[in-house]
Amino acid sequence: MRDGGDTTFFVVLKDRADLSGAKKQKTHAKKAEAAYRELRSHAESSQKSLNAFLDKKKAGHQGYWIANAVKVTGGQDLVNELAERPDVASVVERRSFKLDDIETSDKQVTASRAAALGTDSSADGTDAPAWGVADIKADQVWDQYQDRGEGIVIANVDSGVQYDHPDLAANYRGNNGDGTFSNDYNFYDATGTCATTAPCDNNGHGTHTMGTMVAKNGLGVAPNAKWIAAKGCTTDLCYDDELLDAGQWILAPTDHNGQNPRPDLAPNIVNNSWGGDDGTFYTDILNAWNSAGIFEAFAAGNDGNGVTCSTTHPPGSQAESYGVGAYDVNGRIGSFSGFGPSPIDGGAKPNITAPGVQIPSTWPGNSYNTINGTSMATPHVAGAVALLWSAAPSLIGDIQGTRKLLDEGARDVDDTHCGGTAEMNYVWGEGKLDILASVEKAPHTAAVVSGKATDKATGAALPNITVQSTDAAGAVRTVTTGTDGTYRLPLAAGTYSFAYSGYGYANRAVTGVTLAESQAYTRDIALTAVPSHQVSGIVRDVTGKPLPGASVELTGTPLPAVTTDANGRYTFKKVAEGSYGLAVKPAAPVLCNGVYTGTAAVGAADLTKNVQVPNRTDNSGNVCAPAAYSWIAGSKKVALTGDEDSAKISLPFSVKHYGVSYSTASVTTDxxxxxxxxxxxxxxxxxxxxAGVNGVKGIVAPLWDDLTLDKKSSVQTATTGTRGSRKFAIVWNNAAYANGTSGRATFEAVFDEATGGVTLQYQSVADRGAGATVGIADQSGSDALQYSFNQAVIANGTALGFTQGAK
Structure with a gap:
């Protein structure tokens, strides 16, 4: 803040949620739900006073519940005031973490899996494993225990994932098994980088780490585990706020808009191959994940030189994390691997080491890459935990018990030059990861359920059938049948119900199955094919008019999306009987038309399903809708002329914007x-x-363009109505286009005292908004409701309204 300007920082509150109740819950889903409820409610109550203070200061802010912190934009005076508050623990600058150069340099990208693995054989997931997979003895777990991570869900917080990579697509939890994908609750882009809701990776790092965990064909440690992902890194940079968003999503996955959280869908394991700041900002995140029974693995960092001690970095160096160092194929510690003791608290770090030099794995573009780093070692540990929990399901959610088994199974390496003992030192931690030894030490009490799904009429094997088990406490585990129709699922002793489902077949259920310890239980299932019928209907926009060009999807079917015709009609000619999700996505420009999500139950006859899409909303609940045009002429001139200038005006009544009341506003020529x-x-x-320091925040944009006010132009205001029901108009008359576009623009914003809403009205706009942004944005730059951006969609004599949300 040396230039006296504003910057973005975090205010960390002293008060902490009590997560002891979450730890006492019996199932993974209940642990995650209890942790989420406690963290969310605690943050809302403890941040209330701070938010009121920030609103009074007219400072943009956004709260986070997982760390009880608030992101704020403001100047040095505000920082000083916040630091003096009794409820504030610290004020922390917004930082970024870089994916280390050693990890992404010297790329060895190839389109050949065999070349990446260094073998000419065609691996099928059970032979010719990558050297790291073999060194930790994961392949021996596959063979001796028939365990490849079935029923376990792994996530990463990274640069994203190529979800349809040939060696990753089958394991993606969002894969419907029929050629379609459901990305809600299975992928979240905290950075806003991906062009669509589908997972993307514009760096490669995340695809590589995910491949080491779950890829098929010898590359991944747990090739039958499912995966989901949160993109918390833009490219090679990971910012605090985006990592916090990603961390919250891991505990309570949401849809692609970050709404409707489902903590019951939280992953079992999360890999974090990033870090680098000598702070402890992420302690709360680690505690939250651990209380929810989510095992986290963190890279120890690549700041080492093979000699110097205390080179490991947070979060992998924090006591709460399980930090991972790296070694090479010859069993030597990686020259870059971070050593302990922890520079944070002097504690024993790393916890363990794993293969991290010349690691082949998946890479964007359906290719493969061989790279180095503790980032590459860490997913070996995450994948190993999936094997351990699949083989011994009684350990699921037992963080301390799992760490103990990993530690006990590790092969000791004596190097005490940074401290410690031969068994546990600050170079190797507990030693080299050996998942076979850990599995052997685990309780072998699991029953194994296996079987084959077939077509009842033909006897043909059915691949991609979902098999879901539910125990008496409500814990759910899911696997899918392989290409030969078979499935395998280890389960703790108890009583279960099983559900079998797949497109084109009637669902089957088996209840009251009691499994004893170590029991081998076979349950083959024959499914009956169901008839197909036509599904059709008309899609209408928010005004009730037919909506052409909208994409209509039946999720849970292999059918491709269809597009509505000029009359808003869509048709699926043959849809198998069953219940499916129905999603309607308006084509650009979407304007105020939101995405419709509903259901379509196809019974014994053709189905007509008409849909009206909802109004678009932002995360704060503000609603966009076409409005009745009723022009208010300006009566009082604002002293504003020229180009790139502004004037401050007083408002005749208090105007609320994203929950904050204002008595003044600045009006610009643009x-x-x-x-x-x-x-x-x-x-x-x-x-x-x-978002960001230079982002445009706390604004209403009736027509944000490069405009200029010449002698023919003016800005005026006008107030109509009586107290309690007044309307206040800010009017731009005959504004010219600075880029020379012919014609002019006359438009206004009208604030309504009674409703708190704002209406944007357009008397005449020469280019119809082709170079303008229209919408509203909150004070933190993280939430907005955009009507249009550089789209010629504004007709003369029309109006657009924004209704205040709940905030």
Missing amino acids: GLINFLSSRVGDYNNTALPA
Whole structure:
């Protein structure tokens, strides 16, 4: 803040949630649900006073429940005031973590899996494993225990994943098994980088780490585990706020909009191959994950030189984490591997070491890459835990018990030059990961359920049938049948129900199955094919008019999406009987038309399913809708002319914007109303939301464009109505386009005292908004409701309304 400007930082509160209740829950889902409820409610109550203070200061802010921290944008004076508050533990600058150069340099990208593995054989997941997979003896676990991670869900917080990579697609939890994918609750892009809701990876790092955990054909440690992912790194940089968003999603996965959290869908394990700051900001995240029974593995870091001690970095160096160092194929410690003791607290780090030099794995573009780093070692540990928990399901969610078995199974390496003992030192930790030894030490009490799914009429094997088990406590585990129709699922002793489902077949259920310890239970299942019928209907927009060009999907079927015709009609000619998700996505420009999600139950006859899409909303509940046009002429001139300038005006009544009340606002020549800063948005408009230090925040954008006010132009205000039901208009008259576009624009924003809403009205806009941003954005830059961005969609004599949300 040396220049006296604003910056973004985090206010960490002293008060902490009590997660002891979550730890006492009996199932993974109940642990995650209890942790989420406690963290969310505690943050809401403890942040209330701070939020009120920030609102009074007109400072943009966004709260996080997983760390009880609030992201704030403000200046040095605000920082000083916050630091003096009795409820504040610390004020922390917004930081970024870099994926280390050693991990992404010297790429050895190839389209050949055999070349990456260094073998000419065609591995099928059970032979010719990568050297690291073999060194930790994962392949021996496959052979001796018939265990490849079945029923376990692994996640990573990384740069994303190529979800349809040939060696990863089958394991993606969002794979419906019929050629379609459901990304809600299975992938989240905290960075806003991916072009669609589908997982993406614009770096490669995340695809590589995921491959080491679960890839098929010899590359992954647990090739039958399922995976989900949170993109918390833009490319090679991972910012605090995006990592916090990703961390929250891991504990309570949401849809792609970050809404409707489902902690019951949290993963069992999360890999974190990033780090690097000497702070302890992530202690709360680690505690939250651990209380929910989510095993986390963190890279120890690549800041070592093979000699110097205390080179490991957070979060992998924190006492709460399980930190992982790296070694090579010859059993030598990686020259870059971070050593202990921990620079944070002097504790014993790393916890364990795993293969991390010349590690072949999956890479974007359906290719493979061989790279180095503790980032490559860490997913070996995460995958190993999947093997351990699949083989011994009584350990699922037992973080300390699992760490103990990993530690006891590790092969000791004597190197005490940084401290410790031969059994546990600050170079190797507990030693080299040996998952076979850990599995052998685990309780072998699991019953094994196996069987084959077939077509009842033909006897043909049925692949991709979902097999779901539920125990008496409600714990759910899921596997899918292989290409030969077989499945295998280890389960703790108890009473279970089993559900079998797949597209084109009637669901089957088996209840009251009691399994004894170490029992081998076979349950083959024959499924009956069901008839197909036509599904059709008309899609209408928010005004009730037919909506052409919308994409209509029947999720849970292999059918490709269809597009509505000029009359809004869609048709699926043959859909098997069953219940499916129905999703309607308007085509660009979407305007105020939201995405519809519902169900379609196909019974014994053709189904007509008409749909009206909902109004679009933002995360704060503000709603966009077409409005009745009722122009209010300006009556009082604002002293504002020229190009790239602003003027401050007083508001005749208190105006609320994203829950904060304002008595003044700044109006710019470029068609913006700013509640936080006098000058933003000069020269170039951007899409909303626009986060970051230079992002446009706390604004209403009736027509944000590069406009200029010449002698023919003016800005005026007008107030109509009586107290309690007044309307206040800010009017731009005959604004010219600075880029020379012919014609002019006359438009206004009207604030309604009674409803708290704002209506944008357009008398005449020459280019119809082709170079403008229209919408609203919150004070933190993280939430917005954008109507259009550089789209010619504004008709003369029309109006657009934004209704205040619950915030």
